[in-house]
Amino acid sequence: xxxxxxxxxxxxxxxxxxxxxxxxxxxxxxxxxxxxxxxxxxxxxxxxxxxxxxxxxxxxxxxxxxxxxxxxxxxxxxxxxxxxxxxxxxxxxxxxxxxxxxxxxxxxxxxxxxxxxxxxxxxxxxxxxxxxxxxxxxxxxxxxxxxxxxxxxxxxxxxxxxxxxxxxxxxxxxxxxxxxxxxxxxxxxxxxxxxxxxxxxxxxxxxxxxxxxxxxxxxxxxxxxxxxxxxxxxxxxxxxxxxxxxxxxxxxxxxxxxxxxxxxxxxxxxxxxxxxxxxxxxxxxxxxxxxxxxxxxxxxxxxxxxxxxxxxxxxxxxxxxxxxx
Numbered sequence: 001x002x003x004x005x006x007x008x009x010x011x012x013x014x015x016x017x018x019x020x021x022x023x024x025x026x027x028x029x030x031x032x033x034x035x036x037x038x039x040x041x042x043x044x045x046x047x048x049x050x051x052x053x054x055x056x057x058x059x060x061x062x063x064x065x066x067x068x069x070x071x072x073x074x075x076x077x078x079x080x081x082x083x084x085x086x087x088x089x090x091x092x093x094x095x096x097x098x099x100x101x102x103x104x105x106x107x108x109x110x111x112x113x114x115x116x117x118x119x120x121x122x123x124x125x126x127x128x129x130x131x132x133x134x135x136x137x138x139x140x141x142x143x144x145x146x147x148x149x150x151x152x153x154x155x156x157x158x159x160x161x162x163x164x165x166x167x168x169x170x171x172x173x174x175x176x177x178x179x180x181x182x183x184x185x186x187x188x189x190x191x192x193x194x195x196x197x198x199x200x201x202x203x204x205x206x207x208x209x210x211x212x213x214x215x216x217x218x219x220x221x222x223x224x225x226x227x228x229x230x231x232x233x234x235x236x237x238x239x240x241x242x243x244x245x246x247x248x249x250x251x252x253x254x255x256x257x258x259x260x261x262x263x264x265x266x267x268x269x270x271x272x273x274x275x276x277x278x279x280x281x282x283x284x285x286x287x288x289x290x291x292x293x294x295x296x297x298x299x300x301x302x303x304x305x306x307x308x309x310x311x312x313x314x315x316x317x318x319x320x321x322x323x324x325x
Contacts, residue, residue: 047071063099118214147189262315
């Protein structure tokens with residue numbers, strides 16, 4: 001059957017309705033007394049009397065539709081619909097897992113550029129309120145699913161920028177550096193818009209907000225499916241529109257692969273120590289914050305910080321320079 005969602009018909013196939021609405025649809029009898037499309041005739045000729053179309057959905061993204069047919073009318077009651085809905089969710093989960101694996105193995109990437117007001121994004125709201133540029137500088141994953149976000153306020157920074165950051169940015173906010181032309185703040189949160197992108201192998205390359213316009217650049221594996229990432233961005237920021245799509249070739253060793261290998265080699269605590277130290281400018285020259293200051297942020301002693309950092313450095317360097325790897 002040549003099914004399409006582009007054309008309009010008074011008698012759409014259940015699969016078309018399901019794909020469009022992302023909800024299960026049942027046709028209890030293919031013998032209708034009203035306007036009939038060709039799919040009814042084809043189904044009846046194959047011996048079907050009723051159909052049930054189930055969305056294959058995971059994480060609010062529908063990847064396909066499973067249509068089940070029966071030789072009897074009125075075959076899909078409440079119990080059958082529930083079982084098929086669970087089956088659809090299971091298949092959707094499996095398809096998502098395959099998509100993520102292919103994404104990590106892909107050498108081809110696509111850079112997606114989104115632009116718009118970005119009013120639902122906290123850092124865009126902060127840019128509008130502060131009347132200056134706000135840029136996401138870096139992120140650091142913490143324990144128990146938390147993430148530390150570092151935002152810089154640039155340009156003509158208002159004197160009440162800290163109050164604005166505390167009011168609009170997610171989670172607990174602390175000031176890292178405070179200057180007349182640039183203020184860097186950190187916000188610790190368990191919920192931010194980049195999480196779904198990273199989950200599927202994407203990399204948030206840039207996120208910057210000017211008063212009235214926000215730009216986000218996301219690099220995604222070509223095999224992952226651009227549609228999924230576009231829908232994820234639209235879910236968190238409906239005012240952003242996809243304005244550009246560019247093809248890229250990954251390097252021999254991708255950031256995603258290196259990141260995965262490092263996360264496997266290091267303990268959760270070692271990862272948290274390294275990321276916090278990096279974000280705090282510990283590795284800068286000269287250092288923005290010394291070991292005792294980073295240890296205070298982590299709520300540990302400086303000797304404990306030094307121990308975790310040294311072990312993490314050893315593991316990372318062995319991973320990078322081990323000739324047998």
